[in-house]
Amino acid sequence: MRWVRDTPAHWDADKQRVLGDLPPELFGFGSPADGDVLGDEWWRVEDGDRVVGYGRLDDTWGDAEILVLVDPQRRGSGVGAFILERLEHEAAARHLNYIYNVVPDRHPDPEPVTGWLSAHGFVPNDVGELRKQVPAGAA
Template sequence: MALSWTKEETPRWDAAKRAVFGEHPPDVFGLKATDDQVLADEWWKATDGDEVVGYGRLDSVWGDAEILVAVAPSYRGRGIGEFVLDRLEREAAREGLNYIYNTVRDAHPDRAHVTSWLCGHGFAEHPDGQLRKRVSRT
C-alpha cells in the first residue's frame, strides 16, 4: 500500500466522505453536514492510488485543535488510522499548536475501542471527557 496525504482546498460532505464514514450519519462524529455542503476546518484525505481510504480533520482554536480520524470500513486494521493520526500531528506541529484533542461522543458506534486506541497513541483522558495529547515538536 502506497499512501498519499492531500489537503482539501474546499472540503465538502460528498460521496467519498460518506463511504469512509460508513453507514453512520455525520452527527455521530460531531459533524453538522449535509450533502455537498462545504465543511469548516482543515481536511486532508489519505489515498491508496485513486481510492480514498481515510480522512483527517483539524479544528484549531486558541493554540489547540480538535482532531477527527476516519478510516474506510474495508481498510480498518491496516494502519491507515495511525497514518492519518501521524499526519495530523505533523500538521499541528507545523502550525505551532500545543495540543490535539478528541471527544469520543456517547453516540459513537465504537466508543470504547476508539477511546482505547487514542490512549494507546499517547492521548490522556481528562475529567471533561476530552482525550488530549501534547504536540511533539520533533
C-alpha cells in the same frame, strides 16, 4: 499512501463511504447534502485511486480537535496511524500545544476508539477529552 489537502472540504460520496454506518450528525456535520461545504481543515488519504481515509484539524486557542476517519474496509491496516501522524505534523507546523478528540456519547463503539487513542498516547481529562501533547520537532 498519499496525504492530500482537501480544504475547502465538501461533503461527497467518498466522505459518506468512509464514514460507513456512522451518521454524519455524530460528528457535528448535521445532515449534509452532496457538495455542502465543511468547516475546518481537511486532508484525504489516497491509496492508488481510492480514498481510504480523512483527517480533520480544528484549531482554537493553541490546541486542535482532530478527527480520524478510516474506510471501514481498511480499519486495522495502519491508515488511522498514518492519518494521526500527519495530523500531528500539521499541528506542530502551526505551533499548537495539544491535539485532542472527544468520542461522542452516542458513538456505537466508544471503547475501541478510546483504546486506540490511548494506545497512541492520548490521555483522558476531566472534561471528556482525550489529549496528546504535540510532539516537539514533529513538523
